[in-house]
Amino acid sequence: MFFSLIFSLCCVTAWALPQYQPQYYSFSPTVGRGHGESFASVGEGRITGVRIWEQSNSYIKGFQLKYENVWTPIYGSTSNEETELLLFEGEAIVQISGKYNPPNYIYCLRFVTSRGRSLIAGQPTGNSFNFYPVDGQSELQIVSGRSDGTGIASIGAHWALIYRNDSKALT
Incomplete structure (x- = not known):
């Protein structure tokens, strides 16, 4: 009886202890001026x-992300100057860099x-920034910031580990 009580107590204690989980989430703090409406993909x-x-030969007016097969709303605004990158199977965004001009x-x-x-x-004009995850296995999950309807005024990045089966592992 005493042995089963001790054994049960040990099992419950071990079960209740927090399990060690590596921290795969990280945040790259926002750069740019904080004016306009906030957004988060x-x-x-x-x-x-x-x-x-x-904007032709100028600033970033807007952007859009595609999650799996669905495009998000456009953050900011559009122009005739559009560029697009479609990722391959298993490919992920692992860095965002660029330039910003604080008052604009x-x-x-x-x-x-x-x-x-x-x-x-x-x-390529203004102050430089470089966003990347703290953990090398993480990838871009959310882009946040502010837009005033004319352009993207500030931007930040959220990184996380996307759990997938082996056929869609980060490559």
Whole structure:
């Protein structure tokens, strides 16, 4: 009886202890001026595409992300200057870099994939920023920031591990 009580107590204690889980979530703090309406991309699964619109030879007007097979709303606004990158199976966004001019807008955006491909739009003028996950297994999950309807005024990135089966592992 005493043995079963001790054994039960040990099992309950071990079950109640928090299990160690590596921290795969990280946040790249927002850069740019905080004016306009806030946004945060919303979607399920892995990001599989990116579109960026720029004001001709100037700032980033807007962007759009594709989660699995569904495009998000456009954050910011559009123009005739559209660039697009569709990701391959298992490919992920692992870095965002660019330039911003604090009183105005994001002037350049570059999305880099796990296969070394990139999408670049805008003009390389202003202060530089470079976003990437703390953990090397994480990938871009959410882009947040502010837009005033004319352009993207600020931008930040949220990184996480997207759990997939082996056929869709990060490559």
